[in-house]
Amino acid sequence: MSRRLPPPPGRKLVTALDIGSSKISALIADPGEEGALRILGTGQRESRGVKRGFIADMEQAEAAIREAVEQAERIAGTNIDDVFVGFAAGGLASTVASVEVGIGGRRIERQDIDELLRAGRDSINPEGRMLLHALPALYTLDGVQGVRKPLGLHADKLAVDIHVIAAEPSPVRNLDVCVRSAHLGVSAIVASPVAAGRACLSEEERERGVALVEMGAGVTNVSVFAGGMLVGLKSLPIGGIDITDDIASAFGTRRVEAERMKCFFGSAATSPRDNHDMIDLSPIAGVEEGTESARITRAQLIAVIRQRLDQLMGEIACALKELGFAGPFGGQIVLTGGASELKGMADYAQGVLGRAVRVGRPRLLGLPEAHGGPAFTTLAGLALFAASDELDLRRFGDGEKTVQKGDEGNMVQRLISLFRSNY
Template sequence: MKRVAPPPQRRLVTALDVGSSKVSALIAEPGEGGELRILGTGQRESRGVKRGFIADMERTEAAIREAVEQAERIAATNVEQVFVGFSAGGLISTVASVEVEIGGRRVEKHDIDALLTVGRDSISPDGRMILHATPALYTLDGLQGVKKPLGLHADKLAVDIHVIAAEPSPVRNLDLCVRSAHLGVEAIVASPVAAGKACLSEEERELGVALVELGAGVTNVSVFAGGMLVGLKSIAIGGRDITDDIAAAFGTRRVDAERMKCFYGSATTSPRDNHDMIELSPMGGGEEGAEATRITRAQLIHVIRQRLEQLMNEIADALKELGFAGPFGRQVVITGGGSDLKGMADYAQGVLGRAVRVGRPRMPGLPEAHSGPAFATLAGLAQFAASNELDLRQVAAPGHAPVKPTGGGVVQRLISAFRSSY
């Protein structure tokens, strides 16, 4: 009797975004051309995460389990491994440069392998946990911005390796939460890396762009140049702070303050704001028969803009600190749930003095409920999972030189390298 071969096992990727306001999951199947077919999504309120850090293990574990189970039911499949987004502060982005001599002959594959091995061994975590160690631009005898050195002649071959590291404890807590929900962790991915994949075009990442993720508890500011993330900074302010400001200013519950922000809030003003009235739901429910309290839309927007002014000033300081200035520091993309606030792009453009657009995930087939900027990290995680990017993540061998942080100069160097390569 002829034995029938079992059907080939489907390759699925599962993304899990554990944020301060929501936990969301996405199951997708990569196609032959690299496109992703969305099979199922799930979402639960996040009650155990503050400022991107795990604050309540049990609540976070329950939300993870429920979000993934919902996605599994829709996809009619079970998953075992997930790619997890890390959005807490404390991320460090550095660029390490390493070089090897090859004596003027053609670059062979073993030369590139040897170079990457040297690069891997030169990375020192310095007490942090390495999330990404990705080879970016190659340099041949001083010519920067070479993407594919294989087959070219050179005396010296060098490479820039982009390293993103985080404090170990928050990463371990996130990893433990996911594993406690009976899921394996394929990789923990820095949120700016994932969001950049979802929202930015390849040309934007090459020529220079700043990505601002306005999350519920944390705002991540990252700068891309030469096709990679070259600097980032976290700000401990998010959309939930605006909600809390509204709740405190008008004596209402957080859930009602969030509703007011979403339906009536805006980052920009208009003459009608003084005439549009909003009915308040009092904190304790109010006395029976008492007249409902009302405020003008202008009062609500005034509270929102006070917090936005503080946030935008910190974003501007972060961009300056990251060296995002000059002729290439003109394009800013805002994403995350906070960018959904009405008029946010216009307000940011006026304050920052740069062109600003809202970044939405570039992924066909996303359900409408998950296609907004609040789900950029989730979509980017799935794209990262399907991309199979080369990563040199390893703890460095002792005794090697550590990776030294680079300032704003690396941005200009990478951009000029890519422009000169056209």
């Protein structure tokens, strides 16, 4: 691969780091003068020391992170200092704090927005969890929802729903320490659904209402977007690696062989031909000389895959119902993540969930072909998030990491300063 042109001296680059259960990938990009990202380098390594999105072995995970970032640096021809890190582990919690202040029919000033946020400090309480995001979901003026910029408008009452995303403190701290141990600064730890939604959903989809299902190796995150913002999410501790393990157990083969069978011969759909297509097995103990290797039909393989998919889709359906994405309020569902690349997945999910389903890929120009699939949606989204000026609490390392009762004031002050900078 030819080396890309370096950015102009002094320009701040953005670096995304996606730490998953199956792979660790990095991306370095130049935001450019007009904000359009130019990809400078990418790197990828097999994930080590990570289980279900959690850091399980600090030393192994640190080494894999370092290797992925160094590969991206070599291709980009530059060294980076800070990264935006994706958090895809389970335990994400989503709440909405709704607050309202009286305006009295006059023009809304900046101090009115400040007062609105101060009024929300008692409502925003992650209950000992670590705050990752606090996103203004919807402004409401006199009962009219969906106002993006209330500054300068007249109203009797001004309200806002603040969507709070938080996680258990220990996994986030472990992730932060692991990245810093690789001699990298952490600009922000970003919830995976926030990043993935930015990368593969159109603005119209986010406005109209859409469900995003990230089917990762160890975790499946179900999130709902409406009014342009993420308004609810739920994490499921199940993913593509469970399908791989089922195949390995059912046919007595190694995990790497089971993964190969899943990718090359697996499918979520069935056909009459599956009973005639044969697949050679590579048993764990190997094949003795003079004996034929065991064989199975493709139908047998798909039966094992479908059994786990049925369980996963059932849990996804329950999560969507719990999030209010059901009946007339539901809309299209977008699948992304490595497990969504299984052949026939969209049609299978559409039949089970009863809604239009498509597979989402990252909308980021210049991505290498090897990094352009659904498995790299979060990586691309992290880069887009890093280059954006989206209003978000994304500062870590200031001594205010964990938000508990009594700490809401600090958080609201940060929100106020961010709102001011946005207007």
